[in-house]
Amino acid sequence: MNAALSSDDVVIVGAGIVGICIAAHLIEAGHAVTVIDRTGISEETSSGNAAAFAFSDVLPLAQKGIMRNLPRWLADPLGPLSVPPTYLPHLAPWLWRFWRAGAAKNREASLAAQAAMMRLAEAEWTGLMDRSGTATMLREDGSLELYESEAEFAASLPGWAARDRFGIVYRHVEGAELAGLQPGLAPRFVKGTFVPGWKTVADPKLLGKAVWAYAEKKGARFERGEVVRVEAGASSATLHLADGSSRKAAKLVIAAGAWSHLLAGQLGEAIPLETERGYNTTLPADAFDVKRQLTFSGHGFVITPLSTGLRIGGAVELAGLKRPPNYARSRAMLEKAKRFLPGLKAEGGREWMGFRPSLPDSLPVIGPSGAPGVFYAFGHGHLGLTQAAATGRLVRDLIACQAPAIDIRPFRAQRF
Template sequence: MRDSAHVQGYSKSTEAGRRPAPRTPSPRERGEGEDIAIIGGGIIGICAAARLAEAGRNVTVFDRTGICEETSSGNAAALAFSEVLPMAHKGMIRQLPKWLADPLGPLSIPPAYLPKLLPWLVRFWRAGWSDRYEASLTAQAGMMKLAEAEWMALLDRSGTRGMLREDGSLELYESEAEFRASLPGWAARERFGIGFRHVEGEELTTLQPGLSPRFVKGTFVPGWKTVADPKLLGKAVWAYAQTKGARFEMARIEHVAADPDGATLTLADGTTRQARHLVIAAGAWSHLLARQLGDRIPLETERGYNTTLPKAAFDVKRQLIFSGHGFVITPLETGLRVGGAVELGGIERPPNYARSKALLQKAQRFLPGLDPTGGREWMGFRPSLPDSVPVIGCAPGGRSVVYAFGHGHLGLTQAAATGRLIRDLVLGQAPPIDLAPFSPKRF
């Protein structure tokens, strides 16, 4: 590891009166191109950059808007290490018809988008079959165990542990029938050592005072964690990556090409960049870049909505999960975030903020006394694969390109683990978990 004096551009002998040692130019400054280029300045790209820079590699992140400025800025702030169930589990499949009948419900599909979405929906349905469900569940459980260890270590190394909140989560049910329907999912979690307890009565109201009496039971997950604000955390981890030498270039990448010796990135202004290794972590746009390399990966876009209210809107003690309605309420350092739901509508349609308004109206019913004024609406694109398992692995065409996308609702949760796995792939080291379930070739 380089000492701090060398990082500043001076040798230790500077204090003895000698001339400063010359700074070693980067590969780009030497005209050799990039060592490692990462497309995507969201939390996945940030964590990959941090891990590679820690390993002493020269890393440049490319993004069209900035660091942690798009989907990673407005998520629900959860480190949801217990969320191992694939989206296509049986409970969700049963609820699909009811949800789709409500245009402002937990899941909606614009009718004009349905023909394009049908192949993905067929894959999603098949992912719920028992053998595929079990494979996805096992893969996610292993990923989550790694994610928790990697996040705790990265928070410590980056000096951001103070942004972690360990208050647990409270999932809420409006009827005994809804509670009983949740039990198979909790049994599956229990198989992997995930702790929880079902609560009701006084214990329920103690965990969250002011709840509507419509909620008869809840499940408290003590190991669930959140962060003070996802955008602030992402920028803080990036600041740490910069201290290790990572660089940022604001640019829209129009085209990528690769051969065994590296990759070529073509920017919107027509200029190009060469890189020995390319990491594609561009979220909902990643599959478009992968297609340029000859890989067709069935990624779809879950458009998520939220409203961030002032902190004083309601005293929420921990993240509240309304699974029957597909949204959560999270207390942040910067406000109270009410958001979630899924609109499978691609990346080109304009936002439908009636969805965020509908969530806010429900929140008012569930938390009587909630002040809905002064909120800021937001919509983001979650990159989702039909089996709920991200793509993490080398592109089939060669080891110079690595994919890291498709995390769905779990990008923040799995970012540190993905960063570790990307580092291992680029450095040619053995990963700590089996990457076969995450392979881009599985489709």
């Protein structure tokens, strides 16, 4: 038998960085806010990401040469992109949508939507970090993308040209300037692109917990529990938890990352969310003196210096939510890092795998569902940390029945 129902103003399902930022914006606006999560605050995918505020990363994945490299990458089971053969039939419809999203007729609309989201994200993170006292966790060292050949560098140029239209500052470097930006690089890297406006944070898990502490101090509440079923009524939503209890919410926000589409499906909305499983190894902080985030796009991973260690990770494994982790993927990236940074101390690392919730057009779902009082905020792919504060602002606007800060039509769930 269900426990007695309790009622809250707004309930957010998911305590990752997106749910945390939504909670902070709503509590600032005077709402009663409860966040429900099965593990804790910033404990799952938001704890192990690459720590980037990637505000200049406006290109959807389908426009980054993924399809061009797909056959080569799929031939390497430990390469930048992997799909277990048994999962391919399930994945095929998503891959078809992904391919269509990269078509020229869709390119400009996706770029414009992503660029608008990034401008809002940068402004909202600046404000939220100031208000929450977390600005000291911001690092403004830029990023360095690295190329092993002139051909690889030439293939990157159309993407940089697309960024030109949105005022994104970068410069291509080589020789002494390249060596100065990251001493100790292997000589195999002939050129690089330095993005001075790229930002990272000291540690994404600690940032999430600090923003939550700010929201909690203002009155936001956390409840540990696994939401297994949601129902929408005319005036409230009902959440059913794994322990048999239920909760009512005047407004419900589904921000459960890679599990969000399962809840949306219970409301009658089929959203083509797929799970990009990402891997990393976090080494001790003294493993190598990395000056800024390094991007090895030809290999699908980055190296990020954190306050808590040196994180080597990325890549994509499209394999759903149930398959056991394949940590050979994180070890493959670590082996490459040892070749790229001669002298890297690769001992004492901590392996991790997380689930990125990804939609085929690389844009999140943000906005009202088809059910009254239920809102979606998920599917940010590689950009959950980057776009979390903007998502919080947009959800706050929607719940307050105010005009959103940007046009949210490109992010509506019904676009599928």
